[in-house]
Amino acid sequence: MTDTNWTDEMLLDAIRQGGPPREAALQAIYQKPGLRETVIRHVLDRGGSRDDAMDVFQETLVLFDRNLRLGRFEGRSSLATYFVGIARWNWQAQRRRRGRMAQWQDEHYEGQVESPEADVLRAEHRSWLEAVLGRIGERCRELLRLYQLDYSMEEITAAMQYANADVAKKEAYRCRMRFRELLEQQPAWNDLRNPY
Amino acid sequence: MQPDEILFFKIDDYLHGRLSAADRAAFEADLAADAALAALVQQQRRENMALEVLNERDLRTRMSAWERDLPATPVLQPAGGRYRLRWIGWAAAAVVLLIAGWWFIRPPQPVEAPVAVQPTTPAAPSSKTPTPARPNEKTPRAEPEKDVAKNTPRRETPTPQPALPAPREKTVDYAALADEYYRQSTFFPSNSNSGGTGAASYDRAVQDFKKGKYADLLSQWKRGGKLNTNDLKVKELVAHSLLKSGQYDEAVNAFREIVNTRRQPYADRAEWALALTYLKQMPGKEALLQKSLDRILARPGHGFYGEAKALKGRL
Numbered sequence: 001m002t003d004t005n006w007t008d009e010m011l012l013d014a015i016r017q018g019g020p021p022r023e024a025a026l027q028a029i030y031q032k033p034g035l036r037e038t039v040i041r042h043v044l045d046r047g048g049s050r051d052d053a054m055d056v057f058q059e060t061l062v063l064f065d066r067n068l069r070l071g072r073f074e075g076r077s078s079l080a081t082y083f084v085g086i087a088r089w090n091w092q093a094q095r096r097r098r099g100r101m102a103q104w105q106d107e108h109y110e111g112q113v114e115s116p117e118a119d120v121l122r123a124e125h126r127s128w129l130e131a132v133l134g135r136i137g138e139r140c141r142e143l144l145r146l147y148q149l150d151y152s153m154e155e156i157t158a159a160m161q162y163a164n165a166d167v168a169k170k171e172a173y174r175c176r177m178r179f180r181e182l183l184e185q186q187p188a189w190n191d192l193r194n195p196y
Numbered sequence: 197m198q199p200d201e202i203l204f205f206k207i208d209d210y211l212h213g214r215l216s217a218a219d220r221a222a223f224e225a226d227l228a229a230d231a232a233l234a235a236l237v238q239q240q241r242r243e244n245m246a247l248e249v250l251n252e253r254d255l256r257t258r259m260s261a262w263e264r265d266l267p268a269t270p271v272l273q274p275a276g277g278r279y280r281l282r283w284i285g286w287a288a289a290a291v292v293l294l295i296a297g298w299w300f301i302r303p304p305q306p307v308e309a310p311v312a313v314q315p316t317t318p319a320a321p322s323s324k325t326p327t328p329a330r331p332n333e334k335t336p337r338a339e340p341e342k343d344v345a346k347n348t349p350r351r352e353t354p355t356p357q358p359a360l361p362a363p364r365e366k367t368v369d370y371a372a373l374a375d376e377y378y379r380q381s382t383f384f385p386s387n388s389n390s391g392g393t394g395a396a397s398y399d400r401a402v403q404d405f406k407k408g409k410y411a412d413l414l415s416q417w418k419r420g421g422k423l424n425t426n427d428l429k430v431k432e433l434v435a436h437s438l439l440k441s442g443q444y445d446e447a448v449n450a451f452r453e454i455v456n457t458r459r460q461p462y463a464d465r466a467e468w469a470l471a472l473t474y475l476k477q478m479p480g481k482e483a484l485l486q487k488s489l490d491r492i493l494a495r496p497g498h499g500f501y502g503e504a505k506a507l508k509g510r511l
Contacts (some may be wrong), residue, residue, distance in 0.1 A: 023258065030262050058259050058502075062252050071213070127510070129249055134372030138380055145250040150212060161406065173201050180243060 008079045015068045018150025026065055035080060039087040048091060056094065060087040125188060132182045140175035147172050207240045257382060260502040368511070370478035377507055378472050380406065383436060383465055401433055410441040428454065428462050435466065439473050447473050464499035467492055471504065485511075 006014075006028045014025035029035065036057055043053035063086050067073055073082060133141055139160065146156045153165035153172075162168040183189045197205075209215050210223050227234050384402055404413050417434050435450035451473065454466035471492065474485035492504040 026255065027258070027262050030259060058256065061259065062255055065251070065255060066248060126249065129246055130376055130510075131369055131372055132246075133249060134369065134376035138375060138378065141250060141376075142381065144247055145254060148244065148247045149251060161403070169197075169205070170201075173204060176204070176243070179247075180239075183243065183246065 011079055012068060012073070015065060018069070019152070019155060022065075022069075022149065026061065029064070029079075029083065030061055032080070035083060038084055042084070042088060043091050046091060047095070052091070052094070056087055056091045060090055063090065128186055128188055132179070132186065135182055136175060136179050140171075140178060143168070143172055143175050144179065203236070204240070207237050208244075210237070211241055211244060256502050256506065257379065260499060263502075264497070264499065368478075370475055373507075373510065374472050374475040377475070377503060378469075383432070383469065395427075398427070398429060398433070401430070405433055405437060405440075408440075410437040413437045414441065428457065428459060432462055432466065436469065439469065439476070444473055444477055461499055467498070468500035468503060471507070475507070 006025065011025045011029065014021035016022075039057045039060065040050070040053040043056050044050070048056070060083060064083050067086070073079075077085070136144075143156065143160060146159060151159070153168050156162070156172070157165050157168045160168065162171065206223070210220065215223060227237060384405065401413055401416070414434065414437050417430070417437075431450060431454055435447055435454065438444075438447035438450055448470060451466040451470040455463050455470065457463060467488065471485060471488040474481040474488060478485060489504045489508050492498045492500055493508065495501065498504070
């Protein structure tokens with residue numbers, strides 16, 4: 001995989017396409033020479049440890065992937081610059097959370113403005129959300145993950161050994177409704193839906 | 197498909213950008229005119245965001261695997277330590293200023309007559325009894341208990357403190373947590389098979405495992421059928437079948453045996469599975485779980501270092 005010469009356009013297409021191409025593209029970014037070192041250097045030079053730097057690098061890839069899939073990258077910079085921008089923002093946010101910075105500096109990256117839906121992913125909701133996902137069963141979890149990542153029903157059928165794509169689709173719907181039902185039993189979920 | 201299902205997939209196609217431009221425009225026109233449809237779209241969008249947790253977890257697992265493929269990164273140092281030195285300089289200046297300020301504003305000290313030095317004797321225990329804290333006085337709060345699995349609310353001695361909303365008791369469903377971290381595809385990826393070595397019986401056994409036929413698999417293994425029971429892959433499959441069928445003690449022994457062979461990737465996988473087996477039996481196996489996570493965390497190159505770190509953070 002790493003012997004492919006990925007251009008920004010190829011990376012962007014692959015990540016947006018989802019499925020195996022996305023995984024290959026993310027691996028290429030993760031292993032891109034120089035990118036990790038830039039992030040590590042940034043964190044080390046600003047008071048972080050090596051562990052902090054690796055956490056920031058990995059968290060950045062998660063945000064990078066999500067932003068690209070959700071269409072938040074507007075193409076105003078190269079992908080590498082965008083990646084480093086997220087990492088800088090991320091380390092600043094971490095230091096702020098730890099109380100090392102008195103106030104937010106006016107530094108941001110393109111697409112960082114979060115949607116209201118992203119509230120769902122904030123740290124305080126993680127625990128119960130993961131508990132809900134733990135209750136839907138392993139097969140449902142895997143099916144929903146693949147579906148969420150734009151694997152085709154044929155790919156899901158093959159990966160999870162369903163009889164055919166229709167059966168896989170039915171199962172995806174059933175799992176999703178189960179997930180919805182469990183979410184709605186959570187007071188915190190209802191608070192998120194009706195914040196006022 | 198039922199109408200609800202059709203609508204669900206249509207909304208999802210819209211949210212994932214899978215509709216053609218014309219379909220998208222038509223759907224958005226419907227959305228603008230139909231508040232109920234808009235609410236459904238909003239609900240589904242939020243659910244999709246919640247499902248991002250799955251993607252994130254998967255991506256972190258993959259990153260652990262990619263990390264193993266990478267050559268060791270040279271250890272970078274901060275550029276000349278400029279940042280830290282600057283902070284240390286400022287901190288030292290602040291301390292000097294504080295001391296100087298205190299020296300100048302301190303009240304004048306009475307001049308005492310020199311007294312003869314008496315031999316020191318141990319101080320008598322204070323006869324003062326501790327006085328109860330006044331209502332407005334801050335009293336140190338007890339740290340919350342680590343064991344959060346007990347659902348019974350803790351009784352607290354009523355103290356005259358300002359009325360605050362009682363925090364919700366945090367509970368951990370350990371079995372669900374274990375299920376959440378147990379990724380079948382990690383242990384038996386979809387391309388995991390005998391690799392064309394002719395071990396078709398192993399491939400069939402993996403298929404049975406994936407279909408949840410643990411009891412069949414275990415009885416086949418006990419009968420000593422076609423499965424080569426000395427093969428580490430088979431031992432791993434058996435250990436997981438024991439875990440999945442709730443035979444935890446047997447599963448622990450089987451995983452330990454694999455760990456002790458030190459053959460990779462089986463040993464790392466078994467060490468992680470061992471931790472998950474203990475997690476299933478929490479809170480009774482807390483000490484063993486902590487010990488097994490610590491063993492993984494002691495080796496940053498461990499195949500499940502990231503997962504163990506994340507799990508430890510959740511406990």
